[in-house]
Amino acid sequence: MKIRxxxxxxxxxxxxxxxxxxxxxxxESLSVLQSKWQAxxxxxxxxxxxxxxxxxxxxxxxxxxxxxxxxxxLANIDSPDTLYLHDIALxxxxxxxxxxxxxxxxxxxxxxxxxxxxxxxxxxxxxxxxWAKQGFEIKKIDxxxxxxxxxxxxxxxxL
Numbered sequence: 652m653k654i655r656x657x658x659x660x661x662x663x664x665x666x667x668x669x670x671x672x673x674x675x676x677x678x679e680s681l682s683v684l685q686s687k688w689q690a691x692x693x694x695x696x697x698x699x700x701x702x703x704x705x706x707x708x709x710x711x712x713x714x715x716x717x718x719x720x721x722x723x724x725l726a727n728i729d730s731p732d733t734l735y736l737h738d739i740a741l742x743x744x745x746x747x748x749x750x751x752x753x754x755x756x757x758x759x760x761x762x763x764x765x766x767x768x769x770x771x772x773x774x775x776x777x778x779x780x781x782w783a784k785q786g787f788e789i790k791k792i793d794x795x796x797x798x799x800x801x802x803x804x805x806x807x808x809x810l
Contacts, residue, residue, distance in 0.1 A: 664704035672740040706741035734762040736772040
């Protein structure tokens, strides 16, 4: 497997993987997803296996305890204090290849190298169980997460 920066030709694959992975959520538009990439292209990447995109990671600098809403077009943030993990999504083609661990390790190393004290995310569709096993902790915040799924919860990993 290979992790590499997102290229313009990857977006149809990213949209397809988003649809596969999130059947309970209205898919975010291409322009919103691309705004995350444009805000921080060096923390967004795809995962390839045999030259086929099998997953993606979209992460960007943000403010801790205030996750962006779904469908929010991003702008640059002054004084970010967390690397916000919008999404690691893996297609069924990635199963059994260790892609999730490889991508998360790469993202954690990248966050450390950039001096972020944490990685934060909103877990949906029961994913909080997975993220807790990776060391993320649920944190109560004031922001309403009802735009996500009913089980959405904010989580933080301290680096």
